[in-house]
Amino acid sequence: MTDNTVAVLGAGMVGVTTALELQRRGMRVTLMDRRAPGLETSYGNAGVIARSSLMPFNHPKLWGTLPSLLRNQSTGFRYSPSFVASNLGWALGFVGRARQSVFEETTAALDDLIRLSTAEHRRLLGEVNALHRLRDNGWLFLYRSAQAFDAPGAQLGRETMARFGIATQALNAGELRDLEPVLQPVFAKALWIRDSCSVNSPGAVVKAYADAFVARGGQLQTCELRTLRSSGEGRWQIVDGHGNAQEFGRVVIALGPWSQKFMAELGVDIPMGFERGYHMHYAPGSAENSLQRPIYDTAGGYVLSPMEQGLRLSTGVELNRCDAPMKPVQLDITEAAARQALPLGQRLEHPLWMGRRPTLPDSRPVIDEMPGRPGLWLAFGHQHIGFSTGPGTAALLAAMMLGDKQLPMNPHPFRASRFL
Numbered sequence: 295m296t297d298n299t300v301a302v303l304g305a306g307m308v309g310v311t312t313a314l315e316l317q318r319r320g321m322r323v324t325l326m327d328r329r330a331p332g333l334e335t336s337y338g339n340a341g342v343i344a345r346s347s348l349m350p351f352n353h354p355k356l357w358g359t360l361p362s363l364l365r366n367q368s369t370g371f372r373y374s375p376s377f378v379a380s381n382l383g384w385a386l387g388f389v390g391r392a393r394q395s396v397f398e399e400t401t402a403a404l405d406d407l408i409r410l411s412t413a414e415h416r417r418l419l420g421e422v423n424a425l426h427r428l429r430d431n432g433w434l435f436l437y438r439s440a441q442a443f444d445a446p447g448a449q450l451g452r453e454t455m456a457r458f459g460i461a462t463q464a465l466n467a468g469e470l471r472d473l474e475p476v477l478q479p480v481f482a483k484a485l486w487i488r489d490s491c492s493v494n495s496p497g498a499v500v501k502a503y504a505d506a507f508v509a510r511g512g513q514l515q516t517c518e519l520r521t522l523r524s525s526g527e528g529r530w531q532i533v534d535g536h537g538n539a540q541e542f543g544r545v546v547i548a549l550g551p552w553s554q555k556f557m558a559e560l561g562v563d564i565p566m567g568f569e570r571g572y573h574m575h576y577a578p579g580s581a582e583n584s585l586q587r588p589i590y591d592t593a594g595g596y597v598l599s600p601m602e603q604g605l606r607l608s609t610g611v612e613l614n615r616c617d618a619p620m621k622p623v624q625l626d627i628t629e630a631a632a633r634q635a636l637p638l639g640q641r642l643e644h645p646l647w648m649g650r651r652p653t654l655p656d657s658r659p660v661i662d663e664m665p666g667r668p669g670l671w672l673a674f675g676h677q678h679i680g681f682s683t684g685p686g687t688a689a690l691l692a693a694m695m696l697g698d699k700q701l702p703m704n705p706h707p708f709r710a711s712r713f714l
């Protein structure tokens with residue numbers, strides 16, 4: 295490759311780790327974002343890196359719960375009818391893929407991506423002296439009744455995890471109390487996903503990775519990105535909000551939920567749903583009187599994770615336009631449910647934080663070169679697991695871009711031609 299310049303657009307977890315990996319592989323990398331690295335979706339998430347996340351939301355047992363989800367009263371899932379009506383293609387494509395054959399392909403693909411990413415996270419956290427942020431004690435799915443534990447979706451989850459060799463342990467109420475004494479006795483059963491870890495500040499992890507990229511000679515530019523155009527001879531011009539253009543040999547689009555809008559500027563329609571979620575921090579109790587690991591209250595519809603900033607409650611899904619005004623109804627409802635589970639202190643964060651999980655119809659990201667546009671690479675659509683899977687995305691994309699004979703994982707499930 296004669297021209298080794300590459301621009302990575304977007305400095306969330308996906309863009310930052312892609313920039314780092316391409317730099318490690320000898321490329322001259324410029325990372326561009328309108329904000330400092332890791333301040334959007336990659337900042338406010340629950341910080342869980344879990345093999346259990348191979349289960350997509352649109353699994354085959356979704357059909358059984360769909361009628362109740364459509365009533366739009368669930369704590370964990372709400373939708374804007376007008377968003378769904380104007381994105382019917384995406385919505386039908388998403389629900390239509392809740393079938394066994396797609397599920398088989400998606401779970402295998404996501405398991406590969408999560409395993410590769412976890413190994414890469416460990417390497418990177420070590421390199422940037424941030425291993426102290428990593429907790430290696432799993433996470434917990436909590437069930438308020440035995441029926442909930444035996445529900446078809448929960449059973450499918452356990453069977454799938456067993457099939458992939460993911461270490462889990464079912465707990466009764468007493469065993470749960472021994473593991474997390476701070477929890478009130480409102481949970482009848484729990485599943486401890488032992489094959490998972492979590493971090494105590496996702497934003498700080500992205501920042502540490504971005505700092506390493508700059509310290510190793512990478513260029514970080516702050517600018518609003520408007521579009522890009524081919525400048526001929528296989529090179530690409532990036533145009534910023536002031537109309538200024540810069541030329542690169544390669545470009546990677548890693549703009550998370552905003553990738554759809556950016557691709558639309560290029561005349562390409564990407565079917566993407568925005569699974570918005572809110573978070574709030576609460577004053578934690580003393581260290582020995584607080585949660586030791588993240589929990590997912592399956593009925594309450596929230597995840598609570600111990601963070602540097604306090605206990606972080608993050609809500610489930612609000613399906614809506616990417617930039618529609620905030621509507622944090624689920625935060626109020628889930629906060630009430632969480633207060634039944636453990637003593638939460640006062641709210642600590644203003645203004646409120648919201649993120650958008652960018653989701654493609656088959657719940658798999660695109661990690662590929664764009665068909666018909668050599669040098670233009672795509673890395674977006676990481677739904678609920680982009681904090682975990684940025685580093686694996688980076689390793690696969692770099693290997694493909696640099697023409698490695700042996701790729702670190704099967705690229706086929708992530709090909710762009712699925713939707714383009």
Ligand SMILES: Cc1cc2nc3c(=O)[nH]c(=O)nc-3n(C[C@H](O)[C@H](O)[C@H](O)COP(=O)(O)OP(=O)(O)OC[C@H]3O[C@@H](n4cnc5c(N)ncnc54)[C@H](O)[C@@H]3O)c2cc1C
Nearest residue numbers: 306308328336339340341342519550571649679680681682
């Ligand atoms: C509530 C919640 C909880 C979650 N929990 C987890 C979890 O526990 N584990 C997990 O793995 N994942 C989790 N996720 C998902 C995860 O956060 C996302 O999948 C991931 O952060 C996406 O990363 P990204 O780099 O693709 O996007 P982002 O982090 O959103 O990065 C995109 C970047 O592009 C920039 N940008 C966009 N448009 C422009 C433009 N025009 N010009 C310049 N810059 C631009 C933005 O400023 C931003 O920095 C959660 C998400 C939410 C909302």
